[in-house]
Amino acid sequence: MVELDIQIPTTFDPFAEAEEFGRTGTKDYVHIRIQQRNGRKSLTTVEGLKQELSSDKILKSLKKFCCNGNVVHDKEQGKIIQLQGDQRKKVAHFLVNAGIVKKEQIKIHGF
Numbered sequence: 643m644v645e646l647d648i649q650i651p652t653t654f655d656p657f658a659e660a661e662e663f664g665r666t667g668t669k670d671y672v673h674i675r676i677q678q679r680n681g682r683k684s685l686t687t688v689e690g691l692k693q694e695l696s697s698d699k700i701l702k703s704l705k706k707f708c709c710n711g712n713v714v715h716d717k718e719q720g721k722i723i724q725l726q727g728d729q730r731k732k733v734a735h736f737l738v739n740a741g742i743v744k745k746e747q748i749k750i751h752g753f
Contacts, residue, residue, distance in 0.1 A: 672743050674730050676752035686730055688723040688737075695742065697721040703740070708732055728752075 672690040679685055691697060697713045701723050705711060711725035725733065730750050737743050 671747055671749045672737065674733055674748060674750045676728055676730055684728050686725040686728060686733065688725070688733055689719050689721075691721065691723075691742070693720060697723055700742070704729075704733065704736060708736075 672688065675687045675689075677685045677687065691700070701711055701713055704723070704725065708729050709726045711723060714722045714724055716722055730752060734745075734748050734750060737748065738745050
């Protein structure tokens with residue numbers, strides 16, 4: 643039998659370099675996601691807002707022109723705002739116009 647000199651590639655972690663510096667890049671962004679519930683129902687989540695901002699006041703302002711929602715407290719993610727329906731563009735527009743975040747800091751996920 644002939645032995646072949648084969649090198650097995652190791653796994654590559656693209657975020658390993660960022661973790662060395664203590665940041666992975668996701669802390670600077672506000673993530674707006676949509677989650678499908680059942681049928682045509684959906685849920686919009688907003689996470690990554692700064693801790694010093696009042697999520698309750700932001701939710702109250704969103705509920706005036708948008709829809710119903712609530713604030714969920716998560717151990718890893720912090721405070722997450724949940725809204726009924728697909729409100730991604732409305733929420734992004736509100737956050738930019740209110741001066742809460744810059745347009746470059748918003749990441750919209752979904753469909």
